[in-house]
Amino acid sequence: MRITIKYFGQIAEVTKTEEESLEFSGSLISELLETLNVKYNNLKNKDFQVAQNYELVDESTKLTGQEIALLPPFAGG
Amino acid sequence: MSRYNRHIILSEIGREGQDKISSAKVLVVGAGGLGCPVLLYLTAAGIGTIGVIDFDVVELSNLQRQVLFGKSSLGKNKAIAAKERLKDLNEDILINAYPEQLTYQNTIDLFNQYDIIVDGTDNFETRYLVNDACIITNKPLVFGAIYKFEGQVSVFNYQNGPSYRCLFPNPPKKDAVPNCSEIGVLGVLPGIIGSMQANEVLKIVLGIGNVLTGKLLCYNALTSQTSFLTVNKNEAIFRSVLKEKGNFKNKLLNINCSAEMLEVSIKDIELEENIQLIDVREPNELPKIEGLEITSIPLNQLEQNLSKIDSYKKKIIFCQSGIRSKQAVKSLNELSIKNCFSLKEGATELNNYTKVLSDGK
Numbered sequence: 001m002r003i004t005i006k007y008f009g010q011i012a013e014v015t016k017t018e019e020e021s022l023e024f025s026g027s028l029i030s031e032l033l034e035t036l037n038v039k040y041n042n043l044k045n046k047d048f049q050v051a052q053n054y055e056l057v058d059e060s061t062k063l064t065g066q067e068i069a070l071l072p073p074f075a076g077g
Numbered sequence: 078m079s080r081y082n083r084h085i086i087l088s089e090i091g092r093e094g095q096d097k098i099s100s101a102k103v104l105v106v107g108a109g110g111l112g113c114p115v116l117l118y119l120t121a122a123g124i125g126t127i128g129v130i131d132f133d134v135v136e137l138s139n140l141q142r143q144v145l146f147g148k149s150s151l152g153k154n155k156a157i158a159a160k161e162r163l164k165d166l167n168e169d170i171l172i173n174a175y176p177e178q179l180t181y182q183n184t185i186d187l188f189n190q191y192d193i194i195v196d197g198t199d200n201f202e203t204r205y206l207v208n209d210a211c212i213i214t215n216k217p218l219v220f221g222a223i224y225k226f227e228g229q230v231s232v233f234n235y236q237n238g239p240s241y242r243c244l245f246p247n248p249p250k251k252d253a254v255p256n257c258s259e260i261g262v263l264g265v266l267p268g269i270i271g272s273m274q275a276n277e278v279l280k281i282v283l284g285i286g287n288v289l290t291g292k293l294l295c296y297n298a299l300t301s302q303t304s305f306l307t308v309n310k311n312e313a314i315f316r317s318v319l320k321e322k323g324n325f326k327n328k329l330l331n332i333n334c335s336a337e338m339l340e341v342s343i344k345d346i347e348l349e350e351n352i353q354l355i356d357v358r359e360p361n362e363l364p365k366i367e368g369l370e371i372t373s374i375p376l377n378q379l380e381q382n383l384s385k386i387d388s389y390k391k392k393i394i395f396c397q398s399g400i401r402s403k404q405a406v407k408s409l410n411e412l413s414i415k416n417c418f419s420l421k422e423g424a425t426e427l428n429n430y431t432k433v434l435s436d437g438k
Binding site: 008010018049051054055056069072074 | 107196199200224293295297304
């Protein structure tokens with residue numbers, strides 16, 4: 001399936017883009033993250049939450065084809 | 078004409094709404110990039126009691142975004158400087174300034190005096206402290222956070238909604254996420270995010286509109302995009318925070334303050350008046366600084382000469398090359414002397430600077 005992924009904050013600096021669309025044949029969030037960790041070397045050092053269809057999910061959640069977001073915490077104030 | 082006329086003539090607010098605003102008590106933690114617009118708009122709106130807590134001191138580089146302050150605030154404690162400015166905006170409300178650090182020891186008693194807490198802090202340690210204290214004292218938390226050109230806003234612990242930990246259960250690894258002094262920020266961004274926080278406070282107080290509970294607003298100033306992420310309440314997290322209630326006051330706050338953040342340049346401080354220059358070199362070292370008031374305390378004699386240090390001023394420590402001065406700042410912090418900064422440049426540059434000043438006269 002074709003999946004759109006949005007990157008926020010520091011994550012976007014690692015991936016060098018705020019959004020991308022890719023063809024993915026895996027079925028779980030964890031599998032998608034594994035693929036992204038291979039594609040982006042520094043991603044595994046970063047802290048972030050994952051959302052699917054604008055709702056927080058965990059690694060065991062099934063991919064639905066809806067938009068994924070990688071959301072890091074912000075400290076600044 | 079009443080100060081709040083423009084609120085009162087809105088049918089959604091009216092006199093009843095304005096009375097709710099006047100009865101509200103809001104504590105703003107942090108008077109920095111986020112705190113400043115929150116404080117400005119809540120003061121303008123007439124929130125009856127506003128508390129502001131901040132142990133930091135106004136610096137020149139703050140003025141790019143911390144719009145409560147000005148030239149006359151430089152060197153002053155931010156909570157006190159904020160109160161001075163806000164009193165001019167609205168003298169009818171009560172403003173409590175707390176020029177101190179929020180810790181596990183003072184938070185519960187402080188939060189119990191207010192209805193709503195606003196997070197305007199700039200580090201994870203304090204954000205988690207604030208979140209947990211809000212759960213323990215059962216206060217809604219209006220959250221805001223920024224990074225370069227992006228911001229996040231939400232309302233936690235409101236009407237059985239989630240907490241910050243339901244979104245990010247634990248702080249990131251140390252040093253993983255820098256703050257504004259290390260990475261930079263578009264000045265207007267905290268203005269936008271802080272204003273949105275003030276908006277959420279008013280919606281809670283008035284009971285109108287849709288409060289951002291269970292929703293994280295993500296804003297990007299460069300693309301103008303706004304997204305909303307759903308956050309669900311994690312009951313187990315609430316239970317585990319409440320379980321720690323008895324031990325809360327025994328915990329220690331450990332804010333990671335690297336030496337780089339405590340360094341200033343001559344140009345950063347040239348306009349500041351409320352400073353004390355401290356020379357930590359040995360008595361025989363040259364050049365001696367002329368034309369400026371200097372307190373001389375050799376590095377290895379700091380502890381015995383603490384009485385020479387002015388606790389109300391911003392301390393600028395210097396030496397020959399900026400290395401001993403950093404050690405001095407670290408030692409003074411360990412002795413609980415806050416508000417100390419190490420001058421990047423050394424005595425020679427400082428002396429040249431004062432010569433330039435006097436030549437120009």
